[in-house]
Amino acid sequence: MSRLLKNGLVEVDGIEAGGGPERKRYAITHAGITDVEQWLATPQEPEEYLQSALYTKVVLALLTHRDAADILDTQRSEHLRSMRILTDRKRKGDLADQLICDHALFHLEADLRWLELTAARLDKLREAVAR
Amino acid sequence: MTTSPPGSLLTAQGLRKTYGHTHALDGAEFPIHPGEVVAVMGPSGSGKSTLLHCLAGILPPDSGSITYNGREVTTMSDAQRSTLRRSEFGFVFQFGQLVPELTCAENVALPLRLNGTSRKEAERAALGWMERLEVDDLKDKRPGEVSGGQGQRVAVARALVTGPRVLFADEPTGALDSYNGERVMELLTDAARSTNAAVVLVTHETRVAAYSDREVVVRDGKSRDMERAI
Numbered sequence: 001m002s003r004l005l006k007n008g009l010v011e012v013d014g015i016e017a018g019g020g021p022e023r024k025r026y027a028i029t030h031a032g033i034t035d036v037e038q039w040l041a042t043p044q045e046p047e048e049y050l051q052s053a054l055y056t057k058v059v060l061a062l063l064t065h066r067d068a069a070d071i072l073d074t075q076r077s078e079h080l081r082s083m084r085i086l087t088d089r090k091r092k093g094d095l096a097d098q099l100i101c102d103h104a105l106f107h108l109e110a111d112l113r114w115l116e117l118t119a120a121r122l123d124k125l126r127e128a129v130a131r
Numbered sequence: 132m133t134t135s136p137p138g139s140l141l142t143a144q145g146l147r148k149t150y151g152h153t154h155a156l157d158g159a160e161f162p163i164h165p166g167e168v169v170a171v172m173g174p175s176g177s178g179k180s181t182l183l184h185c186l187a188g189i190l191p192p193d194s195g196s197i198t199y200n201g202r203e204v205t206t207m208s209d210a211q212r213s214t215l216r217r218s219e220f221g222f223v224f225q226f227g228q229l230v231p232e233l234t235c236a237e238n239v240a241l242p243l244r245l246n247g248t249s250r251k252e253a254e255r256a257a258l259g260w261m262e263r264l265e266v267d268d269l270k271d272k273r274p275g276e277v278s279g280g281q282g283q284r285v286a287v288a289r290a291l292v293t294g295p296r297v298l299f300a301d302e303p304t305g306a307l308d309s310y311n312g313e314r315v316m317e318l319l320t321d322a323a324r325s326t327n328a329a330v331v332l333v334t335h336e337t338r339v340a341a342y343s344d345r346e347v348v349v350r351d352g353k354s355r356d357m358e359r360a361i
Contacts, residue, residue, distance in 0.1 A: 069350065073348050073355060073357065074357075076172075076337070076346075076348070076357075077357040079337070080337060080340060080341060080346060080357075083337060083338065083341035084341050084343075084344075087338075087341040087342060091317060105338055105341070106338075109337050116174070116335075119174065120174060
């Protein structure tokens with residue numbers, strides 16, 4: 001929180017007195033909103049266990065009434081970009097290249113299958129986060 | 132009056148197509164350039180096959196414009212569209228496209244024979260394409276005697292034998308295992324690139340889409356060109 005405050009992404013919105021110690025209430029600034037927008041719009045670097053970051057993005061987009069399908073499309077495109085590079089390397093390479101590239105391709109494909117399934121379940125997810 | 136993006140070979144703008152109450156296409160756009168491989172992706176029922184059928188002049192849209200090489204396709208007569216499909220376009224589908232009574236070589240030669248090419252010339256061209264697709268040893272076999280992967284390569288040879296400027300492929304590897312699917316994609320895209328043909332590739336498989344230059348995503352009848360979106 002102190003880092004967010006230092007970078008001007010949140011500001012102190014008030015101090016709440018309670019039974020225990022005083023609690024500071026923070027509010028997101030315009031710069032903070034822009035930062036969140038930017039983060040949501042930037043695809044993740046394809047990597048193992050990307051799902052947790054992407055899951056957070058999808059839920060946050062739904063909670064804030066943004067287009068979650070757009071996030072998934074953008075991520076699919078980023079994955080496909082990596083897959084095109086690997087496919088090209090595979091076509092031009094020897095058998096060892098083909099095997100190594102195939103291994104990476106299947107991992108990226110697994111991510112994408114999760115993405116497609118999530119895209120198909122967006123309506124259900126939207127209902128769940130609205131509860 | 133609509134205009135095509137510069138250099139594009141086939142362009143669709145504002146395509147709409149309704150089946151009953153279902154909007155299969157709802158303002159879809161699509162440009163493709165010579166020598167380009169474009170994957171059309173999207174969930175089942177999103178409208179991607181309808182888009183392919185409209186682009187190929189098989190299905191008339193309710194409204195919108197399709198321009199091929201500067202000519203408006205939607206205002207052509209059935210006969211003109213049929214001629215366009217036969218002379219300029221090639222097609223590969225998922226299943227059942229080879230004539231079972233003919234040999235594989237006769238199947239590949241068939242589009243040329245229908246265009247009036249002599250038997251000898253058609254056979255020569257067919258064998259040339261079968262060699263490129265590595266299925267020339269199957270020339271005397273009938274489709275029922277070859278494997279799914281081999282049959283699909285024969286179908287690709289047949290689609291390319293007329294030297295089409297656009298190849299339409301609707302889930303061309305949908306019925307094949309990973310290895311045969313990849314081999315078909317390698318041979319299909321190599322052959323198309325060597326002739327500068329454009330390929331419209333409808334697929335839901337991302338490893339198949341990775342053989343494309345870019346992808347267009349179709350959802351609820353609307354298209355999104357991902358190259359322009361990012």
